[in-house]
Amino acid sequence: MAKRRPDKGKKLQQLLCDFVVIDIETTGLKPEVDEIIEIGAIKVANLQIVDTFQTLIKPTTAIPYFITNFTGITNKMVANSPSAPEVLLLFQEFVDTSVIVGHNVNFDINFIYEAMMREFLAPFTNDFIDTLTIARQRIDAVENHKLSTLAKYFNVDTTNNHRALKDCELTLALYQQLYQRQRG
Numbered sequence: 001m002a003k004r005r006p007d008k009g010k011k012l013q014q015l016l017c018d019f020v021v022i023d024i025e026t027t028g029l030k031p032e033v034d035e036i037i038e039i040g041a042i043k044v045a046n047l048q049i050v051d052t053f054q055t056l057i058k059p060t061t062a063i064p065y066f067i068t069n070f071t072g073i074t075n076k077m078v079a080n081s082p083s084a085p086e087v088l089l090l091f092q093e094f095v096d097t098s099v100i101v102g103h104n105v106n107f108d109i110n111f112i113y114e115a116m117m118r119e120f121l122a123p124f125t126n127d128f129i130d131t132l133t134i135a136r137q138r139i140d141a142v143e144n145h146k147l148s149t150l151a152k153y154f155n156v157d158t159t160n161n162h163r164a165l166k167d168c169e170l171t172l173a174l175y176q177q178l179y180q181r182q183r184g
Contacts, residue, residue, distance in 0.1 A: 003032070005113050009127040011106075012099060015179045018045050019129065020098040023167035024108045025071045027059055031114040035059040036084060037073055039091055039112075040164030042172055043098070047179065049172070053094045054165040056081040071162050085119045092116070092124075100128040103147040103171045131174050138181060150174050 021042040028034030037059050043051040056073065058081040068074050091112075102108050105128050113124040135145045142149050147170050148158045156173045160166045 007123040021168045023164045031110040038164040040168045104132045105130045
């Protein structure tokens with residue numbers, strides 16, 4: 001059963017022109033116990049990039065080998081990075097009240113929500129749009145709806161994916177394609 005997260009933002013279905021694309025990398029799959037080790041965000045106004053945010057985060061435990069293998073993020077890379085509380089404050093300032101866009105964004109939102117509750121006893125309340133859900137509704141001609149599969153479908157370079165800012169770029173490219181399809 002999914003954990004209830006009071007005050008979590010609402011999932012939106014409409015595509016907007018102003019939003020913040022986010023992606024995170026983590027030490028595992030459980031938001032209640034695992035940690036964020038990288039966060040990336042792209043602020044978009046009128047479907048144009050206006051600012052970016054990216055940083056590694058030093059976790060309180062070692063990064064598991066399989067995560068390093070998947071993301072390329074090593075314990076050495078995060079050794080001198082800022083802590084979660086420092087980054088979360090900057091991130092919250094960056095996104096402010098913007099609608100969040102992400103691919104399988106519930107994963108990211110739940111991690112950020114849990115980290116905000118752990119550090120500040122304050123939930124992450126931004127509303128969000130999930131490109132995975134929308135792509136599943138609108139794109140049939142793919143074997144699956146993974147971000148890398150959809151990026152390849154739209155001829156978007158996937159080099160260095162599974163890093164937060166690159167995955168934000170891929171998600172934005174996918175979102176723009178979905179937006180154009182909606183407009184006809």
